[in-house]
Amino acid sequence: MGRKKKKVTESPEDPLNISQSVESVINHLSPSNKETIMVTLHGATNLPACKDGSEPWPYVVVKTTSEEVKNQNSKAVTSVPAEPTKAPTWGDTVEVEIQAEGAGQEDVVLKVVDNKKKEELLSYQIPIKYLRVFHPYHLELVMPNQSEKANEATAKTKLYATVVRKGSFIPCYDGCNYTALEVFLRRVNEPLVNNPSPMVVIARVVPNYKEFKMNQDPVSLGLPITPLSFPIPSMTNFDVPPVSQNGCPQLSKPGGPPELPLWNQSFLFQGRDGATNFSEDTALVLEYYPSSAMKGGESWTLSKPLGISVLPLKSRLYRKMLTGKGLNGLHVERLPITDTKLKTINGEAPMVDLSFQLLSSEAYMTATG
Structure with missing residues (x-):
C-alpha cells in the first residue's frame, strides 16, 4: 500500500x-x-x-x-x-x-x-x-x-x-421506538452583513445538553478525528463507543454564498445512538464554522464555532409530531444562532430554517427541500 x-x-x-x-x-x-x-x-x-x-x-x-x-x-x-x-x-x-x-x-x-x-x-x-x-x-x-x-x-x-x-435498510434495535431521526437543514433566513466565507455545519444529537455544555471543551466541539496509521491500520481504531455525551457529529457541505448560506442538507441520526429518545435533556446541536477553517495548516480541525443553535428534543415536541401529520415531520422556520457575532442586515442575530422527522420503518425516502 x-x-x-x-x-x-x-x-x-x-x-x-x-x-x-x-x-x-x-x-x-x-x-x-x-x-x-x-x-x-x-x-x-x-x-x-x-x-x-x-x-x-x-x-x-x-x-x-x-x-x-x-x-x-x-x-x-x-x-x-x-x-x-x-x-x-x-x-x-x-x-x-x-x-x-x-x-x-x-x-x-x-x-x-x-x-x-x-x-x-x-x-x-x-x-x-x-x-x-x-x-x-x-x-x-x-x-x-x-x-x-x-x-x-x-x-x-x-x-x-x-x-x-x-446499507439498504436501517435495522431496528431493542429499546428504540424509531430507527432514526432525520434532520434537514435548509438555510439562514436573513442576509448576513459580516460573514466572510461559506459556512459548514456540524450537527449532533446529545443525550444531555446541560452536561454537554457544562463539560464543553475543544475535544467535545468540532469533529472527533480518528487517526489511522498505514500501511496496516488496526481494527480497534474502528470501534464505536457506546452512546457518547458528545453525540455522533456529522459534517455538512459548505453553504454559500457567505451573505446567505444555503445547505439543503440531510443528516441521519441513529436510534441506537440515542437520537430518537426524546426527553427533557436531549437536544439537537448545530455548530457553524467558516469553511475557510478547513484550509491549510498542519491539521484539519474545527474548534472555534461562529455560533451555535440548540433545539431541545423534549417529549412534548415528540407528542406534537405524533398529533400533527404523523411522522411527516416538523418544520422549524426560525431557530436562533446564539453565542455569535454574526449579524443580519437588520442588526439582529441570524436564524436558520430546518425540518426533521422520525423514521419508524426500515425503508424510507429521503426528505426533500
Missing part, C-alpha cells in the same frame, strides 16, 4: 458534476442487496512530491479492491485544486457500490494521484468489514513519507476523509 509506479487512467472530475451527483440530495440508503461507501475527501497535508521532484497537482480516486484487481475505472473521483500543492483542500463527496454479500471481502481504496502525469502518489486501503454500518468515521489517514526523515513530525503525510458505510 506504499507508493506505486503504475499510471492511473481516471481523470479528475468537474467540481460541479460532483456536487450535483452526490451532495445536492444525499440518499441515506444503498440500493437493495448492495452497500454504498460514501467518502468525503476534505484535504491533505504534506503530500509527497512527484517522482521528478515537482509539486503534485493532486486528486483522489476511490474504488474497491475488486475494481482494482479487474483494472476497472472508477467513477468516484474528486476534482483538482486550482493549482499544484502539497496541502490540497477538496471538500468533494464520492460513492462506490458493492454487492452486500461480498462486502466482508472488499477493501475501499483511496488513491492520491498527480493530475499532470497521472502518477499515483499514495494509496490507502480500508477493510469495509471494519466499518460499522451508517456510522460516520472522520479519519486522519497517516502514511510515512519516504522522502523525509522518519523521526520528524513533517515526515508523515495526512489525508483527511469522512467515510460512511451505508
